[in-house]
Amino acid sequence: MKDPWVIDNLHVTIRLLLAMLLGGLVGFEREHNNHAAGLRTHILVCVGSTLIMLLSIYGFAQFVTLNRDPARLAASVITGIGFLGAGTILFTGKSITGLTTAASLWVVAAIGLAIGAGFYYAAVAATLLVLLNLWVLNKIEQKFLNGKKARILTIRAVGKHNLIDEVAAKLTTKSIMTKRMTLTETRLPTEENIDVQMELQLHVVAPKQIDPINLIVELKSIDGVFAVSVE
Template identity: 50%
Template sequence: MGETAAQVYDPSIWQISYLELTIRLVLALILGGLIGVERELGGHSAGFRTHILVCLGSAAIVLLSMYGFAEFAADPNVRLDPARLAAQVISGIGFLGAGTILRTGITVSGLTTAASLWVVAAIGLTVGAGFYYGSAVLTLLVVVSLFFLNKFEKKFSRTKRKQDLVMKINKDSASLNKVVTELHHFGIQISKIIVENEEAAQGDSGEMLIVRMQVKLNYKKRFEEVIVSLASIEGVIGIEAGGESL
């Protein structure tokens, strides 16, 4: 005769000791903190505490999903799915990551921080499930990527950064040609340029040109130095870079 559900039911698989529970939560705190330190040192919107909380929360949800409903495991009308709550973390963390992404003109920032929050959630899930080796290796790879590959990317990446420039220039001057010449002098490529006319403010004479540029920056040049040089050109009234007036 076949065995009944009560006979094959092993309650131990749905139970966890206080010591094991504590170890998993503390490990989630440590691993999440290691990644959060790098983000905190870089002055990013999601730093040390945020990454710890995401990792702890993810681990806690897995623990709840696996062991929080043990008293219902023997009920033949109940089917436990330990992965159900954990699966919601992957989609839910997207809302938190979206809050770290900022777009100013064509410049998008915060993508790496959003990705680090997502992978920290994955680390929390693996720790909560007891997959210690996998979570440790994953954390090591993430830390290496954030600390060391960032420098490698800046030094060797062939893709140059893009930046928006908006300038107000006196229409009667030759400032536009001087601006273009100065950008070329710094090795900065102009990928797009739009010139618009604008009536001068009351009390001013003549008209102004609104020049909108999309430029590709060279990592070897400090962009602040370029802006200072452009602002010193005669006829340049104002400059905005990335949405900030300079």
């Protein structure tokens, strides 16, 4: 009977290459959508997890004969990957981004552990389900669920006392809801008179399909507005 605690170099290579392939598939989707952790990061996480599992199962065969627990190093991977995932999560002041990428890193680590343990079917099936979630369900969500996205609008205008009313009218036509508003007036003395420069900052929730460029053009068309930014 073949020793379950011994593996040859061919199968080690196969498992590492499979980890590179499956981790790369998930990483490619993240890279394609311009997320913080992309192709190389996911490949490194998956290959590293596979190597640690291989080491945990087979690396100490000649040293330990009783009470062997291959899950010890695997548990440390699951714990440690949380620190890497935390680096992809950003709080911008208006929303939290990177949670899905952090979750994909965690899942890729689990896929690597499965490959290292020889659970090829589970690893491949999990990868397909992850890609289904990241790509297919994302398309469905964007098309049918009409999600909202938090944005910050900053509008600068000169001598415009009804600026708020005109901006509110523009936003209402695009189904953009204002959550918070800050208006700052600055008086700038000139040779002839005193000009008033207004800065209006709005924290809004807008439909995801809103094009920021078109929104800037719409707001810029308001008389007196000379600068618009959308974050």
